[in-house]
Amino acid sequence: MSEVLDYLIVGGGVVGCNIARELSRFDLKTVLCEKECDVAMGTSGRNSGVAHAGFYMIPKTLKAELNVRGHQMLPALCEEIGAQYNVIGKLVVAEKDDEIPYLLKLKRQGEINGTQGLRLIDADEVSKIEPNIRALKALYSPTSAILDPFQLTIGLAENALINGARIELNTEVLEIKHHEDYFTVETNKGSYKTRNIINSAGLYADKISALAGVEGYRIYPCRGEYHVLDKGVGHLLNTLVYPVPPKDSGGLGVHLTPTVDGNIMLGPSADYINEPCDLANTPDVMNQLLDEARLMLPALKRKDFIRSFAGNRPKLIPTSSNETVDYVIKEEYEGFINLVGIESPGLTAAPAIAERVIGLIKKRDELIEKKSFNPKRDKPVRFSRLTDEQKARLIAAEPAYGQIVCRCETVTKKEVLDALHNPLGAKSINSIKIRSRASMGRCQGGFCWPKIVQLIEDELKPELKDIRLCGAGSNMFIGKTKDLRRIK
Amino acid sequence: MKRREIDLAVIGGGPAGMAAALAAREKNIKDILLIERNHRLGGILKQCIHDGFGIELFNETLTGPEYAQRYVEKIHDKRIEYLTDTMVLSLSPDKKIIGASPDGLLDIRAKAVILAMGCRERTRGNIAIPGSRPAGVYTAGCAQNFINLKNYMVGKDVVILGSGDIGLIMARRLTLEGARVHAVVEVLPYSSGLPRNIRQCLTDYDIPLYLNHTVTGVCGLKRVESVRIAEVDDRWRPKPETTKEIKCDTLLLSVGLIPENELSNAGGIKINPDTGGPIVDENLQTSISGVYACGNVLHVHDIVDWVSMEASKAGVKAAEYLTGIKTSECNIKIKAGCGIRYVMPDMISGTRETDLFLRVSAPGRNKKITLKDKKKILSSVPKVRVNPAEMIKLSLNGLDLSGVNELEVQLEDG
Numbered sequence: 001m002s003e004v005l006d007y008l009i010v011g012g013g014v015v016g017c018n019i020a021r022e023l024s025r026f027d028l029k030t031v032l033c034e035k036e037c038d039v040a041m042g043t044s045g046r047n048s049g050v051a052h053a054g055f056y057m058i059p060k061t062l063k064a065e066l067n068v069r070g071h072q073m074l075p076a077l078c079e080e081i082g083a084q085y086n087v088i089g090k091l092v093v094a095e096k097d098d099e100i101p102y103l104l105k106l107k108r109q110g111e112i113n114g115t116q117g118l119r120l121i122d123a124d125e126v127s128k129i130e131p132n133i134r135a136l137k138a139l140y141s142p143t144s145a146i147l148d149p150f151q152l153t154i155g156l157a158e159n160a161l162i163n164g165a166r167i168e169l170n171t172e173v174l175e176i177k178h179h180e181d182y183f184t185v186e187t188n189k190g191s192y193k194t195r196n197i198i199n200s201a202g203l204y205a206d207k208i209s210a211l212a213g214v215e216g217y218r219i220y221p222c223r224g225e226y227h228v229l230d231k232g233v234g235h236l237l238n239t240l241v242y243p244v245p246p247k248d249s250g251g252l253g254v255h256l257t258p259t260v261d262g263n264i265m266l267g268p269s270a271d272y273i274n275e276p277c278d279l280a281n282t283p284d285v286m287n288q289l290l291d292e293a294r295l296m297l298p299a300l301k302r303k304d305f306i307r308s309f310a311g312n313r314p315k316l317i318p319t320s321s322n323e324t325v326d327y328v329i330k331e332e333y334e335g336f337i338n339l340v341g342i343e344s345p346g347l348t349a350a351p352a353i354a355e356r357v358i359g360l361i362k363k364r365d366e367l368i369e370k371k372s373f374n375p376k377r378d379k380p381v382r383f384s385r386l387t388d389e390q391k392a393r394l395i396a397a398e399p400a401y402g403q404i405v406c407r408c409e410t411v412t413k414k415e416v417l418d419a420l421h422n423p424l425g426a427k428s429i430n431s432i433k434i435r436s437r438a439s440m441g442r443c444q445g446g447f448c449w450p451k452i453v454q455l456i457e458d459e460l461k462p463e464l465k466d467i468r469l470c471g472a473g474s475n476m477f478i479g480k481t482k483d484l485r486r487i488k
Numbered sequence: 489m490k491r492r493e494i495d496l497a498v499i500g501g502g503p504a505g506m507a508a509a510l511a512a513r514e515k516n517i518k519d520i521l522l523i524e525r526n527h528r529l530g531g532i533l534k535q536c537i538h539d540g541f542g543i544e545l546f547n548e549t550l551t552g553p554e555y556a557q558r559y560v561e562k563i564h565d566k567r568i569e570y571l572t573d574t575m576v577l578s579l580s581p582d583k584k585i586i587g588a589s590p591d592g593l594l595d596i597r598a599k600a601v602i603l604a605m606g607c608r609e610r611t612r613g614n615i616a617i618p619g620s621r622p623a624g625v626y627t628a629g630c631a632q633n634f635i636n637l638k639n640y641m642v643g644k645d646v647v648i649l650g651s652g653d654i655g656l657i658m659a660r661r662l663t664l665e666g667a668r669v670h671a672v673v674e675v676l677p678y679s680s681g682l683p684r685n686i687r688q689c690l691t692d693y694d695i696p697l698y699l700n701h702t703v704t705g706v707c708g709l710k711r712v713e714s715v716r717i718a719e720v721d722d723r724w725r726p727k728p729e730t731t732k733e734i735k736c737d738t739l740l741l742s743v744g745l746i747p748e749n750e751l752s753n754a755g756g757i758k759i760n761p762d763t764g765g766p767i768v769d770e771n772l773q774t775s776i777s778g779v780y781a782c783g784n785v786l787h788v789h790d791i792v793d794w795v796s797m798e799a800s801k802a803g804v805k806a807a808e809y810l811t812g813i814k815t816s817e818c819n820i821k822i823k824a825g826c827g828i829r830y831v832m833p834d835m836i837s838g839t840r841e842t843d844l845f846l847r848v849s850a851p852g853r854n855k856k857i858t859l860k861d862k863k864k865i866l867s868s869v870p871k872v873r874v875n876p877a878e879m880i881k882l883s884l885n886g887l888d889l890s891g892v893n894e895l896e897v898q899l900e901d902g
Contacts, residue, residue, distance in 0.1 A: 228613070232750065277709060280620040283726070290616065303746065307613040309621065388586055391577075392489040392593035399590035404525060404575040408750075412588075442750075444611040446627040450634060464640065469623035473710030476623055477640040478737065484644055484666030 005029045005194035008185055010173050010208050012039035014149065015342055016200035017156035017167075018354040021081075024163035026367040031194070032157070032165060033187060035172035035204075037471035038426040040153035040434065042202045044347065046279070046311025047224075048257045048265060050240060051085065051145040052345040055110025055118060056252065062327045064113045067345040069352035074147065077351050081155030082379030083148050084260040090144035090240035091126060093135035099244040103139040110141070117142045132236050132297055144240055148260045149347055150434040151380070158423045159377040163370070167424050170471065173201075176211040183212075183335065198337045198357065203276035203314045205340045214332045217340050221276040221312040224268025225285045227293065228307040229300070230442050234262040236297050252344070254292050261409075261437060266293045268311065272319065279310045306442045316341035329353060331360055380418060380435065384410035405455070406448040408441025416455055427460060429453075430470040449476075491595040495519035495810055497585055499576050499751070500604035502531020503792050504783025504799040506559040508602045511803025513566045517810055521596065522563065522570035523587060529563065529570060530556035531606055532629065533792065535636045538657055540684075544793035555792060579755035581776055600778045600806045603752055603766065604799060607784040609654075610744040617649070617741075619706030619715075628654040628742040635661060643738025647715050648672045649703045651679040651686070653790065653877075655742020660689035669695045670734050673717050675702045675724055678851045680744075682790055682877050702726060706739060715739050745788045752781070762830035763787040769818035769835040770842040771805040772798070780806050787832050787845070790879055798845075816840060820892050825860070827852075827899025829876060838889030844882040848874045848899050856902035857882060861892045870902050 007023055009016045012034030020032045036042070051074050057064035078085035094100050103120060110118045119140045126135045157167050168189065175186035176197065185192045201208040206217040237258050245253030257265045269285045286308060294300050316325040327349075328340040337357060346353075361367065383391060383401060395402035400414035419435035420427070429445070429452055432438055438452060439445035445452075453476065456467055468474045478484075496517050498505045501524025509522045528534065533541070536552030543549055546558075563570060574589035585596040609627040626634075626642050632654060634640045644667045648655045651674040659669045672690060677700050679686050690697050698717060704726045705716035719730035747765040749757070758767045758775035765786040766774040774781050782802035783795045808815065816837035822844065824831045831846040846857075852874050859867040859882075867887055874880070882897075889895065 227616075232753065278620075280705075280707075281616075281618045283618045283704065286616045286618055302616075303610075303614055305613055305616060306611065308616060388489065388593060388595075391588065395588065395590070395592050402588050402590040402592065403573055404577075404588055407525065407575060410575075410577065442611075443608050444613055444627075446609050446611065446630040449630055450638065453634075453638070453640075471710065474623040475711060477634070477642060478644050479641050481635060481639040481641055481665050483641065 002193060003029070004182055005031050005192055007031070007196045007198060008033065008183070008192055008194035009198045009200060011199070011201035011204070012036070012153075012157060012167065012169070013042050013044035013200060013202050014040065014153045014156070014347055014350040015202075015339060015353050016198070017153050017160065018350045019198055019200060019357050020160035020165045020167070021156045021163070022354045022358050024160045024165040025369055025373045027370050028367070030160070030165040031192060032160070032167050033171040033173055033185075034167070034169050037170055037428050037468070038431045038434070039157045039167070039169075039424065040150050041470070043311055043314060043343070044153050044202075045150055045434065046309060047149060047344070047347055048255070048268065049146055049149045049259055050257060050348070051147050052348045053090070053110065053141045053144045054113045054115045055106045055139075055141060057109070057113060057345070058324045059109060059112040061324060062329065063324065063345065063349070066327065066349035066352040066356065068114045069355070070345070070349040071143070073351040073355070074145070074348065078147055078152060080375050081152070081159050081377040083151035083155050085145055085147045086260050087143060087145040088239050088258060089129070090141040090242060091130060091133070091135070092139040092141075092242045092244065093126065093133065094137045094244055095135060097136065100137055102244045103137060106139055115141065115143070130237070130239055130241060132299070133241055146240070146258060146260050152347075154422070154424070154435060155377045159375070161423050162377070163373055169424060169426060173208060173211065178213060196335045196337065198339070200339045200342070202342065203312055205314060205338070205342070209338055209340060212332070212336050214336065214338060217316070217328070219276065219341070220315045220318045221273050221278070222315045223271050223273045223278065223310050223312050225281050225289065225310045226265050226267030226308065227286070227289050227305050228309070229264040229266065230304045230306050231262045233300060233304045234258065234264055236299060237264050241296070254289060256296060270313075273312070276312055276314075279312065281308045281310055307444060313343040314341060315343055327353075329356055381415060383412045383415060405451045406436075406438035406441060408443050408447075409437045411436050411438040413455070416452060417459065420455060420459055427456070427462075428468045428470045428474070429476070489593045489595045492521075492597070494521045494596055494598045496521070496600045496602065496806055497596055497598035498522045498602045498604055499579070499585070500524065500531070500606060500783070500785070501526075501529040501570060501572070502604065502606050502783065503533055503556065503559065503795050504606070504785070505531075505602070505604035506563055507796040507799035508604055508782055508803035508806070509568050510559065510562050510566060511800040512807045513568055515804055515807030515811070517807045520568050522568055523574050523576055524570060524572045525575035527572055529560050529572065535629070535633045536657070537636045538661070541792050544791065545796055576751060579751050581756045583778060600810050601780070602802050602806050603774070603779065603781040603785050604783050605748045605751060605785045607745040607747045607788055609741070610746055612741060615743055617703055617706060620708060622706070622708040622711050624708070624712030624738045625706060626738065626740055628652070628658045628740045631740055632658055632661070635665065641665060641667065643667060643736070645670060645736040646738045646740060647703070647717070647734050647736045648740045648742060650674060650741060650743035651681050651697060652742040652744060653681040653685050655740060656681045656685040656689040658740055658742070659695050660693060663693045663695065670736055671696050671698055671717065673698045673701045673703055675700070675720055678875070680877055683875070703739065704731060707733075712737050712739055745784065747785045747788065749785060752785070760830070760834055762824060763832060765832070767834045768832065770833050770837060770840070771815050771818070772802040772833065773805065773809070778809055787830065790877060794879065820889060821894045823894055823896040825896040825898035828897050831897050836884070836895070838892060841883075841885045844884060844897065846880050846882060846897060847876050848880070849876065851875045852899070854902045856900050858898050858900055859887070860896045860898060861894070866892075866895070874899065
């Protein structure tokens, strides 16, 4: 019989990668299968990038418990695996008297859940913290933070990898057969035998669950659209600014989120859609977000908007409602651990979810810690964040740091090469983008795509059709010039 | 860090930077450093392999690379020092320049600086095109780079949004390479490119131009599969009932150019919101004394010949500044009035001969451009035809501007 894995994880989002990394502490054979060309391609890379402090969640739910626990764990975790984490605080702003009871409710809820430092503040203090925002009163949460969701997920996956787990990209689980004491998992890249399966497939968790014989779950994708603003207006905002959400909005309301890289994101909307892969931006929502952005920050201009995107929330309820359906995290039957409905605050809760899954496993299996486990993954160099003296030293040591590939984000050739030779083996232009930030700035690749393509060619010598924006089918070119004329 | 003192630093080695450096050298400035971020001098001209460059300046029609090469050779002839693969990271008001190159981080202290960084293309994000985000959406200039410099085809069934000159040139280029350009879509009721490009790039190849239309959606998960276009009303709102879907694998965007002034902004240089470029006086001096601007970083030009001429002037003026020649104070404010999109420069002295460069807001026939001091008309120039795509040069020679504080430029019926 061929190799039998101990754990096969389905889904390379932040939860799956965090579980893979935690499992890699032990003497286990673990494989993570991700159907996309990279990790963090689904909901994990398409959100506000916020570490929530825990006051939104209804007390005594798993969501509340794991949110607060995750928020406690994240600073140390981000430090260990090299993801930027900035504590910047959050304001939930009330503009009218009748919105104040909601702030009080959040404060009470947060205090029960264990959120630290919540305070109700008046207009004067709001304008001291956030001069460009007007409010009647606000709930101030000083411990709310922002993080880099790409680096967190990638860092966890890379750390799992160096500790012996395998991360298989472009690998879609198609079929699961349950035998007496193991599973056969068929993928587009061949089959695996495994004693245990962990389903962290996010938007597709219901389908994977059904493949494993557990029917009855249904994921209702709920789309959130965002605009990204140019770094040039990043100074307009210091903290996270959230509104009192409209009733039955299904989300936290359209909010302003500074990113760790100095942009501001605006969104998300909340609209139920049919297909989990439908990530289109829609005209009405785009306009509405533009209008709302200008209400909050009148200084914004059209040219300050550099990108729009969308992410889908894997919800367990079909309609917009503030009713809370809790996370499903359980071993459905021996060997099949299900994680279903891991929506917001999933990014914050991820380390706590992984901890809980390890706890479930430890109840039935003895796990042997590896002495060789290395918890560290080095933070990638960000040339643009360094002082002139640091830049000079880097270039002197490695001239490729002196060659700027992406002018808008000041990303150097060395950083692009490091991203291109990433340990996971992701090779697309978007994989380089989420690792190095090349093409993430105001020209959106107009200037640096040709340079990035050249580096991909120099380093990997791919066929033209294999130069892709992201996964299979997203080829950048249809051939060489003259090819079409020859056909005709 | 390598520190250098220099008389004149020129940031950008495209047509503007090269012409500016050459003009300063003509005026006997010895210590000039031209700084280019790409591997070769020439800027965007290198990828503009079509002809039509040089008619005004050389009285012959050249391709972009040929036009650039004339200047590159002069730069070599005149032994002007230049750095390639060197990107300026910051410029401070005291004219300290930090640049990165594989040879090290440079700390350049210049006595005068000429800004010649050019412009960038407006993107999908800037104009909020709805739909999915598959491969196959390119700005026209990016596609031009891939096709002309790397010989890679970005697609075979193409829709182009925007009728800017690069988009029109690319419509022809793609057609010549065997691709099918299904439509050029323009939200305005008129083309934003030069009339000659409409004729030579669209009409001659039977490529349909949809005026008053825009792209309302991009479809396709991996690669573009189709785009939706619709007619717009007079406030650019799409009329849903006019929507039609065009099957294609590529959407090119030619929706405008933005002077690239992030460096200028960070250096404390004041920007004119109408041009997107620095506020300058008649000497092309910015709000910081000794810092000059020219070419597309100042305002977007339609032909390169005028870029070169403007840049030569900036080079001469920077040389005068360096040699201590006093210029007259520029206290007369130029105001873009009714019907005028912008006027460059922003301030003039009124004591010497100078030209205004301006664009109208909309096309028109039988118009006149008037210059006013408060309500008083100082001059009126008839124009049979005006078009925003065509920059207008207006001479102020012979005009008595004594006592004028603000000169307003207006477009009126003629």
